[in-house]
Structures are given as structure tokens and as C-alpha cells.
Amino acid sequence: MQFERKLQLATDLYQMSMGNVYVEDSKQDEMAVFDVFIRNNPFSGGYTVAAGLEQVIEYIEGLAFEEADVQLLKKNHPEFSDKFIAYLRNFKFTGELYALPEGTIFFPFEPIIRVKAPLVQAQLVETTILSIINHQTLIATKASRIVEEARGGAVMEFGLRRAHGTEAGYFGARAAVIGGCVGTSVVETEAMLDRPSMGTMSHSFILSYDTELEAFEKFVKYNPQNATLLVDTYNTLEQGVPNAIKVFKKALAEGGITGKYGIRIDSGDLAYLTAEARKLLDEAGLQDAAICASSDLDEYLIKDLKLQGAKIDSWGIGTKLITAYDCPALGGVYKLAEIDGKPKLKVSNDPWKITNPGYKKIYRIYGKSNNMALADLMTLESETIDESQPLTIFHPMHTWKKRTITDYYVKELLEPVFVDGKCVYEKPSIREIHDRLVQEKQTLWPAFKRMVNPHVYHVDLSQPLWDMKQQLLSEAE
Amino acid sequence: MQFERKLQLATDLYQMSMGNVYVEDSKQDEMAVFDVFIRNNPFSGGYTVAAGLEQVIEYIEGLAFEEADVQLLKKNHPEFSDKFIAYLRNFKFTGELYALPEGTIFFPFEPIIRVKAPLVQAQLVETTILSIINHQTLIATKASRIVEEARGGAVMEFGLRRAHGTEAGYFGARAAVIGGCVGTSVVETEAMLDRPSMGTMSHSFILSYDTELEAFEKFVKYNPQNATLLVDTYNTLEQGVPNAIKVFKKALAEGGITGKYGIRIDSGDLAYLTAEARKLLDEAGLQDAAICASSDLDEYLIKDLKLQGAKIDSWGIGTKLITAYDCPALGGVYKLAEIDGKPKLKVSNDPWKITNPGYKKIYRIYGKSNNMALADLMTLESETIDESQPLTIFHPMHTWKKRTITDYYVKELLEPVFVDGKCVYEKPSIREIHDRLVQEKQTLWPAFKRMVNPHVYHVDLSQPLWDMKQQLLSEAE
Numbered sequence: 032m033q034f035e036r037k038l039q040l041a042t043d044l045y046q047m048s049m050g051n052v053y054v055e056d057s058k059q060d061e062m063a064v065f066d067v068f069i070r071n072n073p074f075s076g077g078y079t080v081a082a083g084l085e086q087v088i089e090y091i092e093g094l095a096f097e098e099a100d101v102q103l104l105k106k107n108h109p110e111f112s113d114k115f116i117a118y119l120r121n122f123k124f125t126g127e128l129y130a131l132p133e134g135t136i137f138f139p140f141e142p143i144i145r146v147k148a149p150l151v152q153a154q155l156v157e158t159t160i161l162s163i164i165n166h167q168t169l170i171a172t173k174a175s176r177i178v179e180e181a182r183g184g185a186v187m188e189f190g191l192r193r194a195h196g197t198e199a200g201y202f203g204a205r206a207a208v209i210g211g212c213v214g215t216s217v218v219e220t221e222a223m224l225d226r227p228s229m230g231t232m233s234h235s236f237i238l239s240y241d242t243e244l245e246a247f248e249k250f251v252k253y254n255p256q257n258a259t260l261l262v263d264t265y266n267t268l269e270q271g272v273p274n275a276i277k278v279f280k281k282a283l284a285e286g287g288i289t290g291k292y293g294i295r296i297d298s299g300d301l302a303y304l305t306a307e308a309r310k311l312l313d314e315a316g317l318q319d320a321a322i323c324a325s326s327d328l329d330e331y332l333i334k335d336l337k338l339q340g341a342k343i344d345s346w347g348i349g350t351k352l353i354t355a356y357d358c359p360a361l362g363g364v365y366k367l368a369e370i371d372g373k374p375k376l377k378v379s380n381d382p383w384k385i386t387n388p389g390y391k392k393i394y395r396i397y398g399k400s401n402n403m404a405l406a407d408l409m410t411l412e413s414e415t416i417d418e419s420q421p422l423t424i425f426h427p428m429h430t431w432k433k434r435t436i437t438d439y440y441v442k443e444l445l446e447p448v449f450v451d452g453k454c455v456y457e458k459p460s461i462r463e464i465h466d467r468l469v470q471e472k473q474t475l476w477p478a479f480k481r482m483v484n485p486h487v488y489h490v491d492l493s494q495p496l497w498d499m500k501q502q503l504l505s506e507a508e
Numbered sequence: 509m510q511f512e513r514k515l516q517l518a519t520d521l522y523q524m525s526m527g528n529v530y531v532e533d534s535k536q537d538e539m540a541v542f543d544v545f546i547r548n549n550p551f552s553g554g555y556t557v558a559a560g561l562e563q564v565i566e567y568i569e570g571l572a573f574e575e576a577d578v579q580l581l582k583k584n585h586p587e588f589s590d591k592f593i594a595y596l597r598n599f600k601f602t603g604e605l606y607a608l609p610e611g612t613i614f615f616p617f618e619p620i621i622r623v624k625a626p627l628v629q630a631q632l633v634e635t636t637i638l639s640i641i642n643h644q645t646l647i648a649t650k651a652s653r654i655v656e657e658a659r660g661g662a663v664m665e666f667g668l669r670r671a672h673g674t675e676a677g678y679f680g681a682r683a684a685v686i687g688g689c690v691g692t693s694v695v696e697t698e699a700m701l702d703r704p705s706m707g708t709m710s711h712s713f714i715l716s717y718d719t720e721l722e723a724f725e726k727f728v729k730y731n732p733q734n735a736t737l738l739v740d741t742y743n744t745l746e747q748g749v750p751n752a753i754k755v756f757k758k759a760l761a762e763g764g765i766t767g768k769y770g771i772r773i774d775s776g777d778l779a780y781l782t783a784e785a786r787k788l789l790d791e792a793g794l795q796d797a798a799i800c801a802s803s804d805l806d807e808y809l810i811k812d813l814k815l816q817g818a819k820i821d822s823w824g825i826g827t828k829l830i831t832a833y834d835c836p837a838l839g840g841v842y843k844l845a846e847i848d849g850k851p852k853l854k855v856s857n858d859p860w861k862i863t864n865p866g867y868k869k870i871y872r873i874y875g876k877s878n879n880m881a882l883a884d885l886m887t888l889e890s891e892t893i894d895e896s897q898p899l900t901i902f903h904p905m906h907t908w909k910k911r912t913i914t915d916y917y918v919k920e921l922l923e924p925v926f927v928d929g930k931c932v933y934e935k936p937s938i939r940e941i942h943d944r945l946v947q948e949k950q951t952l953w954p955a956f957k958r959m960v961n962p963h964v965y966h967v968d969l970s971q972p973l974w975d976m977k978q979q980l981l982s983e984a985e
Contacts, residue, residue: 036513040696041674043666045707047695052730058716065712104695107704110733150716161669162677169672189520192638193837195646197518198675200639218524218581219517227584230522235542235844238852239535239627253529256587265855265984298856350837359836360670360827367712375715378742379775507742 038090042158050151051115059151064369064390066142073358077485080175081131082206083167091124125452129445134467138488141393157365167206169361174210180330185345187229188215190353203353209464224461231259231295247278256290263298272308276315293321302339309342378507394441404474410493416441424491515567519635527628528592536628541846541867543619550835554962557652558608559683560644568601602929606922611944615965618870634842644683646838651687657807662822664706665692667830680830686941701938708736708772724755733767740775749785753792770798779816786819855984871918881951887970893918901968
């Protein structure tokens with residue numbers, strides 16, 4: 032069964048209204064540079080994880096308007112000129128797009144995607160790019176935070192039923208795996224993520240049998256490769272765990288368990304119940320039996336449960352991950368930085384809302400001795416850094432805050448994805464994307480990964496970029 | 509361009525794992541009844557708005573497994589038996605589904621969808637139904653709250669860029685219109701919602717011209733039917749509004765405005781700025797010019813702005829609506845109520861988490877004199893209510909709280925959607941759905957519509973249903 036979407040129309044009307052004016056006004060081919068960036072890390076965190084680029088690529092590669100679209104737009108929008116309608120009929124993205132590879136860690140104010148394209152094209156792709164990137168980046172970051180607090184325990188994504196529709200569950204699961212989840216319950220992801228989906232059983236399974244014991248026996252019989260039993264339907268410690276132990280011991284004795292086995296607890300005080308269940312399992316000689324916990328978990332609760340002695344091997348995370356419950360929107364924006372060769376900025380009373388002008392790139396500066404990330408530096412595209420020379424960087428607001436760095440090397444973060452409308456990017460596998468994140472997190476000091484009140488990573492402007500910004504600001508006054 | 513989804517796989521793996529056991533254990537055709545219900549109104553509100561049924565219908569009508577799906581599942585899940593794989597190959601929904609029509613107001617604990625189907629079928633559809641209903645119901649309810657506080661002002665949905673992906677933006681916009689938004693910026697919805705999408709212009713449009721004045725002139729020239737100018741790029745009151753007035757007066761004098769016109773303010777103190785802008789527009793004789801506000805709005809801010817004298821005719825709502833920011837997940841669940849003719853309940857230490865057993869329906873009781881909703885009553889499907897007799901209802905927990913109602917009439921809320929696997933439901937248009945909500949809200953006392961700390965609407969159990977529940981509870985002890 033197909034579920035047809037028209038991503039070419041998954042945009043705000045104003046992109047088309049402006050496009051109509053640009054075409055009428057013969058401005059459609061003015062070259063525009065737009066930056067995608069965020070102003071804050073989500074969850075009051077210290078970093079953000081890039082995700083969603085693969086879907087942006089698929090969107091742009093397939094971007095074209097069908098005759099039915101054009102007819103509908105003509106009917107509903109008599110203000111669209113024939114010239115603009117003709118423009119849509121022949122629409123093709125011919126521009127350039129640079130981006131951070133998925134799994135890259137980034138910080139507020141630096142461009143994570145940079146689009147340079149004829150004005151109408153650059154404008155038409157804005158909303159779709161933001162919608163995809165804001166969503167997946169948000170969930171990947173949340174997953175990374177949760178995985179961090181699980182400290183080696185396996186984290187599974189179980190949230191589809193609470194996602195914002197099935198697509199949010201599907202791509203949310205993708206982002207969760209990028210962020211570090213070992214898997215997801217969403218069957219639809221198996222092809223995309225190249226791995227089996229995961230799961231246990233529900234309370235209705237237990238209720239559908241006359242007794243819990245019978246339900247457990249049947250489940251183990253037909254799931255010898257992964258026999259995880261949900262033990263909290265009636266009484267977890269007095270009935271559920273003892274029944275599970277009985278079934279496991281019999282099945283183990285008869286060779287009826289060929290893979291992993293264990294229990295899942297989905298309610299009650301997980302610290303107490305898992306610690307007691309662990310004792311019962313161990314006393315029965317079932318040290319191999321794993322304990323999975325679920326029930327409204329997030330990184331804060333995981334940390335507290337661990338501190339309180341919970342014995343949990345794997346975590347099933349639903350609502351709080353798939354909706355990014357405590358910060359359900361990433362505020363990624365798409366701002367004009369240059370048009371027709373002229374750098375542009377958006378002024379604002381709030382100094383943090385003033386945009387950075389120009390055709391820019393980002394360097395990450397690493398210490399040579401430890402390969403740790405020291406700071407990021409935004410520069411104009413034309414600038415280069417001579418790694419043999421000391422590098423002085425300064426705070427973009429409090430410019431007296433200066434720092435001279437020696438013994439460093441730099442890495443450019445933005446990579447070419449589309450050049451002259453052609454995709455030049457080799458899409459990494461989901462495993463490669465996740466590996467990149469693991470590697471990136473290793474270069475980040477723990478201070479930036481702290482769950483609460485993390486240290487602020489420095490993203491500075493080069494002198495030429497800073498000068499350009501000051502000049503445009505004084506011109507705007 | 510199509511974006512292919514496989515909704516048949518948009519489910520949790522455990523539905524299939526359990527299905528495999530059921531098929532192996534020859535339980536697949538046991539008739540099961542499941543209820544979809546919520547335990548709390550979202551946003552600490554007093555009511556919830558049903559939405560998403562149309563997409564559930566489309567999902568179930570198209571539900572079948574393709575050979576490629578089956579092959580992938582066989583490869584990834586060697587535990588699935590040949591019998592189960594064959595079952596999937598021939599899968600077809602043959603069951604029954606009753607539901608509240610979209611736009612119906614409902615309350616915690618009453619079934620909003622009731623599925624009666626062979627066990628495996630009923631289980632396989634769980635996750636997808638929940639994902640769709642939880643999402644759209646959440647957004648429709650949020651929209652209804654926002655529209656309520658706008659008190660006649662037009663509310664427009666502008667949130668696609670912050671939605672959880674493009675599909676959440678698409679169906680979220682649908683739900684927002686059900687909830688009362690006059691329109692959405694999402695172009696893709698034009699066919700589905702049978703109305704043009706809406707929008708104004710972005711700051712980049714202004715920046716792409718040398719001056720704000722030129723940008724305004726060009727925009728009005730090519731948008732005479734709806735000339736809304738964004739006036740806050742530079743200085744709202746000293747430059748933006750005066751420039752807009754200049755352009756409007758000239759265009760009006762020359763017949764260059766043929767429809768609505770006005771300004772949009774997207775930053776700053778909206779109470780002060782809109783009040784001052786209104787004065788400037790009125791002094792210029794432009795009483796017709798509408799003022800649109802946007803910028804992180806929700807029902808709370810709308811209420812405060814109105815109290816503080818803001819002059820706002822229409823509201824563009826983004827992030828807070830499309831992500832239901834302050835309560836981004838609806839906790840709809842899908843619980844077994846009967847199997848093989850036997851009523852079932854899930855016990856819990858928390859009395860509110862004990863489910864209601866049996867094959868049930870809901871009556872809404874209205875006062876004859878005023879047509880206001882008095883309470884809802886959950887009964888067994890076999891029960892009838894004699895409207896000529898007084899009706900005594902009681903609180904399902906605090907059973908001493910009794911109430912005898914006279915001069916009433918009742919309406920059954922659940923309507924047949926699928927019978928014997930066939931859709932028997934005539935899908936209403938989006939306008940009819942919204943009209944239903946408007947009508948339903950008129951039957952609801954203001955006490956239940958209060959934004960903060962609303963009165964709790966009564967959902968009671970009939971005596972036979974209450975007796976059934978007590979008996980099952982004592983059996984479970």
C-alpha cells in the first residue's frame with residue numbers, strides 16, 4: 032500500500048507568493064545564499080546532533096511539479112501569473128547545497144545547511160528542509176542524551192503510538208538510531224535501517240490467555256530466540272517474576288531457549304522492582320536473564336533510577352523520546368545571508384537575533400595533543416587558516432574575550448551535497464552515521480555533554496566576518 | 509513526486525510477534541474487543557476533540573501485505589512460522605470498528621474507537637490507529653483551545669517548519685482546521701482541505717530588495733487580492749507601518765488593491781506595537797487594513813495580549829500549535845475489553861488505571877430544556893435507556909455521588925465505521941467536521957471550556973457495567 036505524499040507542495044504558501052513576485056519582477060535568478068541554523072541547543076543541552084540530510088537529499092532530487100499540482104495552484108491562486116506557473120512547470124533545483132554530515136555535533140549560530148541557489152529555488156525549498164531537519168535533529172539529540180545517561184545500557188525506541196503520526200514515528204525512529212538507540216519497534220524501518228525491529232509483548236497478550244503462566248509458556252515456545260516476558264500484568268514480584276522463572280527454567284532445561292531471554296517491567300517503582308526481580312532471577316540461577324524497563328522514561332529518570340540501585344539492562348523509551356517531550360520543537364531557521372553577491376543581515380533589537388551575513392563556512396579547531404574540540408570558527412568561504420600559525424579567536428559579542436590557540440589543527444565542517452543541482456554526496460549508511468556521532472562525542476569534553484547546565488561551547492567569528500557584520504550593522508543604523 | 513510509505517508496516521514489532529504466537533496457537537480467530545481511550549484531557553483542559561478517523565479508515569481499507577514485505581519479515585524474523593507468514597500474505601481486515609465522528613468532543617475513559625475483530629487483526633492495527641488518532645486529536649484540541657481564546661479573531665496555522673516532519677505538518681494542519689483554524693500555510697493541504705492555503709511574506713523578501721518600500725510596492729503590485737505586508741524587518745512603527753501606509757494609499761487610489769490588505773507583525777511587544785500600528789493605520793484612513801500577529805503565540809499569550817489592549821485581527825500560530833508544545837503527546841491507549849465473549853479488565857494498583865471491561869457504548873445525556881450536555885454514560889452494548897424514566901447515574905469511583913436526571917434525551921456517540929470488514933461510513937467533508945465541533949462546543953457549559961482548571965465533566969458507568977467491573981476485580985484478587 033502506498034501513501035502518496037506531494038513533498039513538492041509540503042511548503043508554506045508564502046514561498047510561492049514571493050516566488051510569483053520574484054518571477055514577475057525578473058529577480059528569480061539572483062543568486063541567494065541562505066543558512067540553516069539554530070539559536071539554542073534543545074533541552075537546555077550543550078550540543079546538538081545533525082540528522083535528516085538523507086531525506087533532504089531525496090526531497091531535492093525528486094523536486095518537480097506535476098501538471099495536477101500546477102492546475103490546482105492556478106485554480107486556487109489566480110494571483111499567480113502565467114510566467115510563474117510556467118516557471119513551476121519547468122522547475123528544477125540547479126543550485127548548491129552544503130551541509131554537516133548526519134551525526135555531526137553542532138552548536139547554535141553555525142550554518143548546518145547552506146543553500147546557494149537562484150532566489151526562487153532557494154526560497155521554495157526552505158520550509159521542507161526546515162521541517163525535515165528540525166524534526167530529525169531534535170529526536171537524534173534527545174536520543175543521544177538518553178543514551179548518554181543509560182551509560183552502556185541498550186536503549187530501544189518504542190514510541191510510534193505517541194509520535195506525531197506514522198511518518199514522525201518512522202523518521203523519528205531513524206533519528207533515534209542515529210542518536211544511539213540500538214533499535215526501534217517500528218517494523219516499517221527494517222528496510223531503511225537495515226536491521227530487524229524489536230519488541231516484547233503487551234498486557235493484552237497476557238489477558239488473552241486464562242493464566243499468565245500459560246501466556247508465558249506459549250510466548251517462549253514460539254520465541255525461543257528472544258523470550259522477553261512482560262511480568263507486571265498482575266503482581267510483578269509475587270506472580271509475574273516467579274512465573275517467568277518457572278517458564279525459563281523449564282525451557283532452558285529442554286533447550287527451548289536459543290537466544291536472549293529476560294523480563295520487562297512497565298509499571299510501578301522501577302528502582303525497587305528491578306532490584307528485587309534481579310535478586311529473584313539470580314537466586315534461581317538465571318544470571319543471564321536480562322531486565323528491560325519501560326514506562327515514561329527519559330534521561331532524567333534513567334539517571335535517578337541508576338542512582339537508586341535499579342538493575343536494568345535495557346530501556347524501552349516511548350513518548351518522551353519520540354515527541355522530545357520536554358522540548359518538542361527545534362527552532363531551526365533559514366536566513367538570507369547574501370543576495371546577488373551582496374552580504375545581508377537581519378537586524379533586531381535582540382543582539383542574538385541579528386544574523387551573520389555572507390557566504391560562510393565553519394572550522395572546528397582541535398587540540399593536536401588530545402584531538403579534543405576546542406572551539407568552532409565561522410569564516411567567510413574565501414578565508415583559509417594556516418595551522419602553523421597561532422590562531423586568535425574572540426567572542427562574537429564580548430569581543431574582549433580573546434583566546435590564542437597553538438598546537439591545533441582544523442577541520443572544515445560543511446561538505447558539498449549538491450553542486451550545480453547534482454547530488455555529489457555519497458550517502459553514508461545509518462551505522463556510519465551513528466559511528467560518526469560516537470566519534471564526535473569522544474572529541475567533546477564532558478562539560479559540554481552534561482545533562483543540566485552544561486558549559487557553553489565557543490562558536491566565534493573570524494575577523495573578516497566580524498568586520499563585515501559590523502559594517503552592515505552601521506549601514507543599517 | 510511520490511513519497512512511498514508502507515503503512516501496513518507502520519506498527520510495533522510486538523504486534524507481529526504476538527500474532528505469530530496466536531496463529532501458531534490457533535487463537536487468531538478469537539473475537540477480541542479493544543477500546544481506544546485517553547486517561548486525561550491534554551493541556552489540563554476540560555475536553556478533547558476527536559480527529560484522525562478519516563486517515564484510520566484509509567489505512568484499514570488499504571491494509572494488505574506486499575510480497576516484498578513478507579520476504580523482508582521472513583528474512584529478519586526467522587521466528588515467524590510459515591503459517592504466520594501465510595496469514596500475513598492473505599491478511600484482510602474483516603472486523604468491526606465503531607468510532608466517534610471527527611469533531612466530536614469527548615472525555616477521559618470513554619471509548620473513542622472500539623474495534624471488534626479476530627484477535628490478530630485487532631492487534632495488528634493497534635499502533636497505527638493510536639499514532640494517527642493521538643496526533644490529530646491532540647492538534648485539533650490545541651487548535652480548539654487557541655480559537656476559543658481568539659474569540660472570533662481568525663486563527664491561521666503556520667507551523668510546518670517546526671512540525672515533526674512534513675507529514676505531521678500536513679495532517680497537523682488538517683487537525684488544526686478541524687479545531688477551528690480558518691486555514692493553513694501548507695500548500696499540500698489544498699486538495700485535502702478543499703481551500704487555498706494562506707500566507708504573507710518573509711523577512712528575506714524585504715531583505716532581497718534594496719529598500720523596504722520597494723519590496724512593499726512590488727508585493728502589493730503582484731498580490732492585489734491579499735496584500736499583507738510584514739512590517740517589522742527594520743523598525744515597525746517608525747518605518748514599517750509608515751511605508752505600508754504609503755504603499756496602501758497609493759495602491760488604493762490607483763485601484764491596485766482588489767481584496768484584503770493589511771500588515772503582519774512578527775516580533776516585539778505585540779500588545780504595544782499592534783495598538784500603535786492600529787492608530788497609525790486609522791489616522792491614515794485605513795480602517796480596513798487588518799493586523800495580523802505571529803511570534804510564538806498560544807492560547808495563553810493570545811488571552812493576555814487581548815487583555816492588554818492588543819489590536820489584532822488575525823493570528824498566525826506556528827510552533828505552539830503544530831507541536832502542541834505544552835503537552836506534545838496525547839496518551840491514547842488501546843486496551844483489551846473482551847475476548848472470545850469473555851469481558852476482560854487490566855488490574856492496577858492505581859484505580860484510575862483499571863480498565864473498563866466488556867463490549868460497550870457511550871450515551872451523551874442532554875437536558876431537554878436547553879440542549880446542554882449533562883453527562884456521559886458508558887453502558888454495555890446490550891443496554892438501552894428509556895428516556896421517559898428518570899435516570900440515576902453515579903460516579904464510577906465515589907459511588908455515593910449520585911444524581912437523578914429527568915427531562916433529558918440521550919444520543920449514542922459511537923457510530924459504525926467498519927462492519928464485517930466493509931466501510932459503512934460516509935466520510936464528512938472537513939467543513940462538516942468543523943461544523944460538528946462548533947455545534948458540540950455550544951452544548952458544553954463554559955465551565956468545561958475554561959482554559960485553566962476547568963470543571964470535570966462526568967463520565968459514569970451504568971449499573972450493569974459497574975457490576976461487571978466489580979465482579980472481575982474480585983475474581984482477580
